[in-house]
Amino acid sequence: MPGETATLAATEPAAKAAPAVLEVEGLKTWFFTRGGIVRAVDDVSFSLSEGETLAIVGESGCGKSITALSILGLVPSPPGRIVGGAVRLRGTDLLRVDEEAMRRVRGNEISMIFQEPMTSLNPVLTIGAQIEEALTLHQTALSRAEVRARAVEMLQLVRIPEPERRAKEYPHQLSGGMRQRAMIAMALSCNPRVLIADEPTTALDVTIQAQILELILDLQRRLGTAVILITHDLGVVAETAQRVIVMYAGRKVEEAEVFALFEQPLHPYTRGLMGSIPHLVDETTERLAEIPGMVPALNALPPGCAFAPRCTMATDRCRAEMPPYREWQAGHFSACWHAEALMTGRSPPPLAGEG
């Protein structure tokens, strides 16, 4: 596979002070469908340090959520299968442990919250019962009363008013924001090392979105949880994450510290994503930039760069050869033939919708 050696050579992240709690290496999650093999996640590597917030960004269908589900071993199978790589939680490869051991990891050491708080809670069980369940599954030393008390305590922690009463209520009696708070309470109840938040604010009101993000960050600081934040919203990333991975068509296309990424994106796709954020201060009446076209079908990727068909900078080389994933500046990786040009600012590339 072209680009493999380059990718492997570049997987080691920049030196970090905090030890890595989760390392994903060369993860490949493929779906074997009638239409062919869909490489939903193809050779994705990253590491997550204790207490860090890592954002994974990209459009729908770029493989963000499947990456998250792969970490927890929740990829629907068939048709999905993890065909290669490693997911190491403090050294233990989760892809090599049995289902029972994996079950003890889920909700205990790695938790996940989902996009749709409306449908992600069981409608016939009380909020309290659903939080207690995680505790009874993993904190077997706790008594019934202690479990109940801890569930109420968790609801209080996520700032749900009248937690005792809310614990006895059902999901349909809570607002969307409240439900997401309850989901967070559930996910954090066993004090996990890693929290995966898959588009946690996408389905919520704009006014609630900021509250929920702030809550996640606050709890992260207090509990020391490492967070993987999956989003398509670069605005959210700027406010929350320390490091960002940009994914496109199942692959990593860029990775950098959040400041470096916003300062100087080294991939046209990242630039495109940034161009589609509205700016309040922008006085001009220009249309928002959009990236032309759609994410290509993952079972029929072009031989070269997957983004080439939509890229305004694309050359013949881009269409023919897959660009290597390289470290261009300290801690700043990108897979683009034109990264150097983007870095030096030579030939400012015109993007659709700009100018």
Add this chain to the structure above:
Amino acid sequence: MPAYIARRFMLMLLTLFGMSVLIFVLLRLMPGNVADILFDASGFIDPAERARIEEELGLDQPVVTQYVQWIGALLRGDLGFSYVSERPAIEEILPRIPVTAQLAAWSLLFSVVLGVPLGVISAVRQNTGLDYALRLVSLSGLSLPSFWLGLLILMAFVQWFGFIPIYTETPATPWDGFLIYALPALAVGFRSSALIMRLTRSSMLEVLRQDFIRTARAKGATEQTMNYRHALRNAVLPVVTIIGIEAAFLIGGLIVTETVFNIPGLARFLVEAILWRDYPIVQNLVMLIAVVVVAVNFLVDMLYAVLDPRIRYAD
């Protein structure tokens, strides 16, 4: 919740009123009355004698008057006299109730105990050999008439054990007593269990695709917890409704099965009463069945509210 119960209760009374009119009118639309049947047996018709019988039984009165008399008496607890045996109808009906009630209860129990878990297993093991086998068995269950299945069961019993459990009011051992009901219950309940299994299966498959199942999995729930605590609690709602409807179909199945197994229950008795145009027995018996069916459906609706908090708090 109280408003919900009150509303359902009013609806139940209305349904029963409609049923009583329907039963009464349909019965009188049937050609011939008890006098005709009596004369039919003796081979000649004496118009004077016939008129006397009709007058005595009140059959010469207008239909509306007859209806009012029936309902009035029924509300006072007076079921009238059987035309055929000339004994009070209540004495004919009451002793047969426990027989049929036990049979119906066993059938329903059998269909639920068999249908629900097999439906869950079939859904969880979707598209495996076990799933295909269970679906095939359930399809055959839906296609086999209960009297035919009853005959097969009897033949199998004779073949393997050399005897058939014969109905008696005083079985020698509790096991014999159980067998008397279990076999016909199996014949009647098999169809319902097949229906319940198929419905449980499709309902489970639907629920297992839901987001909250993924949440439960991400929490570290075991397969057991996920399938029964999370999925089945949701999937059972439509199944409960079907169980209520099946209770009504069950009575139809009982009529033939009581005949095949020679059990002196209500269902077989009803058929005889219809043949005799024994209005007091038929009217009151069908009304009793209607009350049972409507009451079961009322209970099902209440159960629905217990199982689904979204209904409980709808008011």
